Amino acid sequence: MSRISPGRAAALGAVAVALLVSGCGRQDGSGGSGGHGRGGGPGAGVPSQPVTADSLDPDAPRYGAEPAERPAQPSRDCTGRTGTLLEPGPVDSAMGLRAMTVWLTHCGTGTYRLDGYPTLQVLAEDGTAFDVHSLRGAQAVTTGVEDPGPHPVTLRHGESATAGVVWRNTYANTTKAPVEGARLQVLPAPGRPARTIAPDGGIDLGSTGRIGTTAWRKAAAESGAGRPTGPAPSTPAS
Known part of the structure; x- marks a missing residue:
């Protein structure tokens, strides 16, 4: 029986340890842990803060293919615009839960007032509306987000308001095709023009047929210079 030199034995031991560590770090295909959102009180639960990746499980699989860079944040830039600018924030996901923040920036003159929840409509690529329920609040979708509740929000030129939007990708009813929307139509308030965004x-x-939203809340002012101080009348006012 041949002997292994002490140097060779040490090298083989290092390889074995490396393989063991590599194997322990590998995940199986069963997905992440079955964590649940933290509780909320009675009523419609929706976020009092804009939804961010920090509010969800950082170890959960991300929505769709992982991009090389995260989608750009809303510009909130009124340059060349009047009326309102509606923009989606990045979509975050955790165990089938989707969450994003919708940003509405007032680019017109005077003040823009909100008080309550936006109304949502999910649209196909060709603009056809899906038969889904727009919920006032998120508690029916998740109890992990809180709702500030309806309250007056007044925006001056260049100021923004946010609303959280949540839904789940759950497909349990195989008798119907899953809802795969391409755009979201947002009615900020009764009597206001609707705007369409593409998250x-x-x-x-899936087959859930519902999407929840928070009440509008005023967003913190952007820091730094360079924000426009007056509207440029190049687009129609809302």
Whole structure:
């Protein structure tokens, strides 16, 4: 029986340890842990803060293919615009839960007032509306987000308001095709013009048939110079 030199034995031991560590770090295909959102009180639960990746499980699989860079944040830039600018934030996901923040920036003159929840409509690529329920609040979708509740929000030129939007990609009813929306139509308030946005990755409601939203809340002012101080009349006012 041949002997292994002490140097060779040490090298083989290092390889074995490396393989063991590599194997322990590998995940199986069963997905992440079955964590649940933290509780909320009675009523419609929706976020009092804009939804961010920090509010969800950082170890959960991300929505769709992982991009090389995260989608750009809303510009909130009124340059060359009047009326309102509606923009989607990045879509975050955790165990089938989708969450994003919708940003509304007032680019017109005077003040823009909100008080309550936006009304949502999920649209196909060709503009056809899906038969889904727009919920006032998020508690029916998740109890992990809180709702500030309806309250007056007044925006001056260049100021923004946010609303959280949540849904789940759950497909349990195989008798119907899953809802795979491409755009989201947002009615900020009764009597206001609706705007359409295209969230990154679309809106995959599966067979749930519902999408929840928070009440509007005023966003913190952007820091730094360079924000426009007056509207430029190049687009129609809302």
